[in-house]
């Protein structure tokens with residue numbers, strides 16, 4: 001995730017910014033840059049790669065001054081490069097801008113500005129902000145920023161510097177964090193607290209729509225209409241390590257709670273305003289593109305493989321194209337039946353998993369059209385595939401994948417709709433219903449967080465059991481597999497997932513008094529069958545936690561504990577249902593005192609075979 005810093009005061013701005021950016025390195029980034037205003041001019045320095053590259057540049061070519069903005073970039077629009085790194089400026093170098101988030105309507109604004117003769121240097125959405133400011137500028141810095149805000153749509157935290165107003169920085173935000181640090185004769189801005197806590201612990205936490213003007217001795221905050229806002233000072237008492245985790249005890253928990261934002265970002269700009277169509281601009285397919293595709297292969301590892309299993313249900317139900325899902329390490333060695341009529345989809349959070357990369361190369365060699373779903377712009381897999389869909393989960397630091405998985409499901413559900421749209425197999429009303437629910441998904445996730453106390457209690461109670469079973473049917477079976485993986489990888493409890501119908505073919509022999517069974521029941525069309533499975537395990541005195549959908553008054557009659565996710569539709573409910581499973585795994589691991597973020601024997605990115 002990108003990081004932002006800003007400084008105005010009496011110290012050397014570059015020194016603060018380089019230190020502040022280094023405190024944000026843990027968030028992941030692919031390039032970095034700073035801009036400092038001095039004697040009516042803004043000097044920008046940017047470098048792709050590690051912060052050390054930028055440090056070397058600044059050392060060689062100092063950038064003195066007492067006001068500056070800086071950024072570490074995690075690429076979303078445009079690959080990692082010097083040019084795409086922030087800050088971005090207009091052609092005259094009047095404005096410099098750093099930005100986290102996505103400017104949704106950057107394309108029409110860019111086209112409009114290009115017609116007026118503005119030249120763009122980067123592939124980013126952010127650069128439009130700098131040119132737009134230049135276009136709207138009438139000598140009033142703050143007024144210009146407000147007019148610019150009336151034009152842009154999307155999510156952002158923005159910090160802006162103007163060469164003609166070198167006594168102030170202006171910042172604002174929507175759906176992205178921004179914090180102001182209050183000093184004496186100096187003030188600070190950062191996207192995250194770790195960047196400033198060495199300098200001050202007194203902060204203003206910015207709210208959406210607020211505009212702050214920072215001078216060295218004052219901070220003035222107003223709302224979008226210019227009315228003053230009285231803010232309370234928030235005193236940060238966290239230590240540096242807790243600050244990195246945003247006050248959460250572990251990255252995994254932070255990332256679970258980041259899911260509403262990650263899902264919103266992944267959906268941004270990909271559904272039409274009337275919710276009738278998916279827009280995958282990066283694919284830009286026509287019915288002809290998929291005319292000759294008669295099967296889809298999905299291949300991946302671990303959690304990403306589980307996302308692929310869900311996608312099989314999505315695509316087969318919505319686009320009626322046969323889908324085969326294979327573990328990448330199996331696919332690459334099995335002499336597979338892949339050809340030029342195959343669309344091969346590889347899924348990988350990191351984009352670097354060696355088995356997935358090898359499977360992608362193999363599918364390509366056999367003539368398949370290839371598509372990667374990944375979270376990392378510029379990763380090996382994104383470069384190797386013919387086309388890429390990016391999930392916009394931001395960097396995932398905990399080894400256990402959470403927000404990467406749910407954003408993969410969102411991207412793949414969009415893809416299933418897109419394919420159905422293109423081949424005419426998907427009913428328009430059905431699609432509209434699903435897309436309407438998808439847009440609601442970030443809000444619905446918050447409702448699940450309200451059940452966290454129940455989940456903590458189950459985890460405490462069952463955290464020391466040595467085995468657990470997960471049951472589901474249809475899409476719920478694929479989600480059950482992810483729930484079991486989460487539990488085993490971080491709590492070291494032996495966990496297995498079964499398709500409900502498979503129970504009596506062997507596993508039922510293991511069900512005895514007190515064994516925890518987590519039964520998913522979100523799928524209406526197999527509900528009665530699932531209930532029979534629940535009764536089968538209850539009859540053997542298992543302890544059953546049922547995950548159902550709000551409005552289900554029956555489930556609680558058959559199980560010991562119930563967690564109900566918000567009602568939506570059979571495609572989006574499983575995305576919600578995995579969140580309680582992530583929380584259950586997390587709190588079970590806590591109960592057992594396990595190292596949640598770094599489970600034994602596992603690495604975040606498996607780049608060797």
Ligand code: M6R
Pocket residue numbers: 301302303304305347348349350351352353356399400401402485489604605606
């Ligand atoms: O980066 P990738 O998505 O390719 O990683 C694949 C797996 O290694 C990964 O999903 C792994 O299973 C997770 N740590 C599980 O939480």
